[in-house]
Amino acid sequence: MDQVRLLVAIGLSFLVLFAWSMFFVDRQPVTDNQEAVQTQKPIGEEQVSNKAAEMTTAAISQGEVDAIKAAQATENPAREINVQTPFYTVRISAKGASFTSYILKKYRESVEDDAPYKELIPQELKNGVIRTSLSGKSLTGLDDAIFSIAQTEDRLVVVDAKQSIAFNWVADDGTVLTKTYTFDPDSYLIDLKVVLKNASERVLKDQLVLSVRKPVVEDKGYGFVGPSALINEKLEQIKIKKIEDKDEYKGGIKWIGVEDRYFISSIIPGTETNGGMKLELIDNMIVNQLFNPEFELSPGAQKEFQFFIFMGPKSMEVLNSLGHDLEKALNFGFFNVIAKPCLWFMNKIHSVIPNYGIAIILLTIFTKIILWPLGNKSYKSMSAMKKLQPLMTEIREKYKNDKQKMNQELMALYRTYKVNPMGGCLPMVLQIPVFFALYRMLYQAIELRHAPFFLWINDLSAPDRLFNFGFSIPFMEPPSGIPVLTIIMGATMLLQQKMSPPPGDPTQAKMMMLMPVVFTFIFINFSSGLVLYWLVNNVLSISQQYYVQTKTS
Numbered sequence: 001m002d003q004v005r006l007l008v009a010i011g012l013s014f015l016v017l018f019a020w021s022m023f024f025v026d027r028q029p030v031t032d033n034q035e036a037v038q039t040q041k042p043i044g045e046e047q048v049s050n051k052a053a054e055m056t057t058a059a060i061s062q063g064e065v066d067a068i069k070a071a072q073a074t075e076n077p078a079r080e081i082n083v084q085t086p087f088y089t090v091r092i093s094a095k096g097a098s099f100t101s102y103i104l105k106k107y108r109e110s111v112e113d114d115a116p117y118k119e120l121i122p123q124e125l126k127n128g129v130i131r132t133s134l135s136g137k138s139l140t141g142l143d144d145a146i147f148s149i150a151q152t153e154d155r156l157v158v159v160d161a162k163q164s165i166a167f168n169w170v171a172d173d174g175t176v177l178t179k180t181y182t183f184d185p186d187s188y189l190i191d192l193k194v195v196l197k198n199a200s201e202r203v204l205k206d207q208l209v210l211s212v213r214k215p216v217v218e219d220k221g222y223g224f225v226g227p228s229a230l231i232n233e234k235l236e237q238i239k240i241k242k243i244e245d246k247d248e249y250k251g252g253i254k255w256i257g258v259e260d261r262y263f264i265s266s267i268i269p270g271t272e273t274n275g276g277m278k279l280e281l282i283d284n285m286i287v288n289q290l291f292n293p294e295f296e297l298s299p300g301a302q303k304e305f306q307f308f309i310f311m312g313p314k315s316m317e318v319l320n321s322l323g324h325d326l327e328k329a330l331n332f333g334f335f336n337v338i339a340k341p342c343l344w345f346m347n348k349i350h351s352v353i354p355n356y357g358i359a360i361i362l363l364t365i366f367t368k369i370i371l372w373p374l375g376n377k378s379y380k381s382m383s384a385m386k387k388l389q390p391l392m393t394e395i396r397e398k399y400k401n402d403k404q405k406m407n408q409e410l411m412a413l414y415r416t417y418k419v420n421p422m423g424g425c426l427p428m429v430l431q432i433p434v435f436f437a438l439y440r441m442l443y444q445a446i447e448l449r450h451a452p453f454f455l456w457i458n459d460l461s462a463p464d465r466l467f468n469f470g471f472s473i474p475f476m477e478p479p480s481g482i483p484v485l486t487i488i489m490g491a492t493m494l495l496q497q498k499m500s501p502p503p504g505d506p507t508q509a510k511m512m513m514l515m516p517v518v519f520t521f522i523f524i525n526f527s528s529g530l531v532l533y534w535l536v537n538n539v540l541s542i543s544q545q546y547y548v549q550t551k552t553s
Helices: 002-023 062-074 316-322 333-352 356-370 372-387 389-398 403-416 426-444 484-499 506-523 528-552
Strands: 055-057 080-084 088-093 099-108 117-119 131-134 155-157 163-170 176-183 190-197 204-206 208-215 226-231 234-237 248-259 263-269 273-282 285-291 295-297 301-313
Touching: 062 163, 099 301, 190 208, 208 248, 208 263, 226 273, 226 285, 248 285, 295 301, 301 316, 316 333, 333 356, 333 426, 356 372, 356 426, 356 528, 372 389, 372 528, 389 403, 426 528, 484 506, 484 528, 506 528
Parallel strands: 080 155
Antiparallel strands: 055 301, 080 088, 088 099, 099 117, 131 208, 163 176, 176 190, 190 301, 204 295, 208 285, 226 234, 226 248, 248 263, 248 273, 263 301, 273 285
């Protein structure tokens, strides 16, 4: 039994050490308190335009082409249109008709009340995102195109109804490409319609490509960072270091995107397209490209492509409201089946009690109640083993030079008193998936980003620090301070260890007593939400263990 307990303890230690190595990262600057996310207008598949593959014959007058050329020639390449909705502010450049800034109005860069709002397009992305190109380069100059803008004002406020802006560009051969963005005041989703009108005398055969990009950001935690897509109903999340091994994916694509821990920038075809996704790393930038199926456009014909753009939080409520299976971007891996219901329940608690710290406490209590029978079984077995400790010590001392005989006598002792030496360990092992599911959920939940608890804990996604010493401390992520919650958690682990039956081997006993100290050092860089969960779980476990031991004594 001692060896089994030691192996379980060592296994747990390695698991937590691994988690710590994943979590021990430079965090993003902390932001303001999370505002309640407004309910998005549901957009079902029945609302999606079916014009993604529509091709029609359209008479394109020379006057229309000439007018676009004239506007294009006089367009200021530096001109940008600022669009404001209740959810975001987006800046669209005449160059490429691409997004050069996208600011979320419900999230900030840091936890301070006066911190700037969250920018999803950093300055290093000079050419912006939502770029449009043709894979075969059949239209010369498209990559550097300056579009004429139908919008005369440089500012558009979208409040009461949907509003659109059209960007037009004409190639040397007369082919016209139009990008029309439609903004909805009730949704994060942006409609994008791309229309190709072939005014040339040749057949245009090519593939339309839309791309989204983001700087490479390293995250050693459980949250995914990098390009992703939903292909053939399967979520593909490609680690940055794996892009060199495989950079092309084909199949039925519902969406592509680039993710970080809390946010995603994505392109969604109007209808699932049997196209492809190609990934590139350019100047420390991740480029995710959506390749639409190849088309042929006869002279005088036009083709429409329908897309949606989503750039925003990986919030369960938001993603579920948008449709298109975007909710699958919120992925907890193997622990999805446990983590997502826990996240849903935590948010339900928060809707009644608007404090995520209290929501974590109540969620922990709820999971402890569910696991109560397993805990009871474990603590009863441990209590029985504790009573046998004097007899076990006597047998070990008597047969210390005969291991085989010692084991035989110990097994006979277990049979006599009807004690299962594994009884205290197996229930604990069965609880490990729940623990790690909650760890992963609490690490990735954007709801905890800059969410306050009480007093000095103003961000449940960051380590708790009382005071700021103003100097660095080894093994402690800045800012340096007193990790009060972590110290209390370590004390509860020490108390719990003292309540457990000690191993017969003195060396093992010292190792077991050292574990709370090791765990405390590991947890100093965990987010305060995670530490709070573990602390509350420890307190509940101590209470349950005390109750069981008192009842069986």
